Amino acid sequence: MDNILVYSDSISWGIIPNTRKRLSFDDRWPGVMEKILLEKGKSVRIIENCLNGRRTVWSDPFRAGRDGSEGLAQVIEMHSPLKLVILMLGNNDFQCTHDNSVALSGQGIVKLINIIRQAPIEPGMPIPQIMVVAPPKLKPVKGAVAYKFEGAVERSLGLAAEYAIIAKAYQTLYFDANTVVEMSDIDGLHLDKDSHAILGKALANRVSASVLAKS
Template identity: 55%
Template sequence: MHQILVYADSLSWGIIPDTRERFDFNQRWPGVMELELSESDKPVRVIEDCLNGRRTVWDDPFKPGRNGLIGLEQRIEINSPLSLVVVFLGTNDFQSMHHRNAWESAQGVGAIITAIRRARIEPVMPIPEILIVAPPKIQKAKGAIAPKFEGAELKAVGLNEAIRRVADDENCHFFDAGTVTKTSRIDGVHLDKDQHRVLGKAIAEFVRSILPEC
C-alpha cells in the first residue's frame, strides 16, 4: 500500500466556505483521491497534514505555527515510508498583511521542496516523489474572509506559472488545480463541495501515473 502525505492549507483541510465548519473526509479532495485510487489497482493511505492559514515560509502575525517550513522535515520522518508528498500551498501568502508577489510565493514552494528532500529518513526507506499543486486563481474574496484576503487576487497574478517553473527546476511533478476548477462561488478563495470532488478525481488520475514509479 502506498502512503501519500498531503501537506497543505485550508483548501485541502476542507473548510466549508464562509463558515468554520469542515467537509467530511469523503467530501474533501484528499479523501476523494484516496477513494478513487483505492477502488482501482492503486490502494493508498492518504495522510492529511493540512492547516488553516498555512503559508509557504512566512509567519502569521496573529496565529502561531503557520510557517510551512517549521517542523516539515520531522513530519516527513514521522510519516515515512512515503511514496509521495503532495504540496498544495501558496494561497495564504497573499493575505492582506503580506506584501508578496507570485515569484516570492513560488520561491517559498521551492524552500518547501528543499526541506522535504533534506528530511532524515531511515536508509531502507524510499525518498518520496513530490507533486506540487498550484492553487486555482484567487478571486475577489467575499464574506467573512474578505478583509483577510483584500487585494489577494491582484498580488497572486501569475502564481500558477511561477510555481510551475519552480517545480520544473526542482524536477518535481506538477498539477495546476486551476485547469479543472475555479475557487469557491461563495467566498472566492476556498473550494465548494463539488469543486473538491472534481479536483480529487483529477489529482487521483494524475497520481495514478506517478505511483508505479515510486
C-alpha cells in the same frame, strides 16, 4: 502500501465556503482521491496535514504555526516511508500581512521542496516524490476574512505559471488545479463539495498514471 502525504491549507482541510464547518473526509479532495485510487486497485493511504491559514514560509502575526516550513522535516520523518508528497500552498502568502509577489511565493515552495528532500528519514527509506499543485486562483474574497485578502487577487496573478517553472527546474511533478476547478463564488477562497470531487478525481488519475503506475 504506499503512503501519500497532502501538505496544504484550508482549501484541502475542507472548509465549507463562508462557514467554519468542514466537509467529511469522503467529500474532501484527499478522501476522494484515496477512494478512487483504491477502486483502481492501488494500495494507498492518504495522510492529511492541512492547516487553515498555512503559508509557504511566512508566519501569521496573530496565529502560531502557520509557517509551512517549520516542522515540515519532522512531518516527513514522522510519516515515512512516503511515496509522494503533494504540496498545495500559496494563496495565504498574499494575505495583507505580507507584501509578497508570486516570485517570492515560488521561492517559498523551493524551500519546502528542499526540506522534504533533506528530511532526516531512516536509512534506506526512499526520498519521496513531490507534486507541486498550483492552487485555484483567488476570487474577490467575501465574508468574515475578506479584509485579510485585500489586494490579494492582483498580487497573486501568475502564481500557477511561477510554480510550473519551479516544478520543471526542481524536477517535481506539477498539476495546475485551475485546469479543473475554480474557487467558490460564495467566498472566493475555498472549494465547494462538487469542486472537491472534481479535483480529487483529477489528482487520482494523475497520481495513478505518474506515481503508482507500477504499484
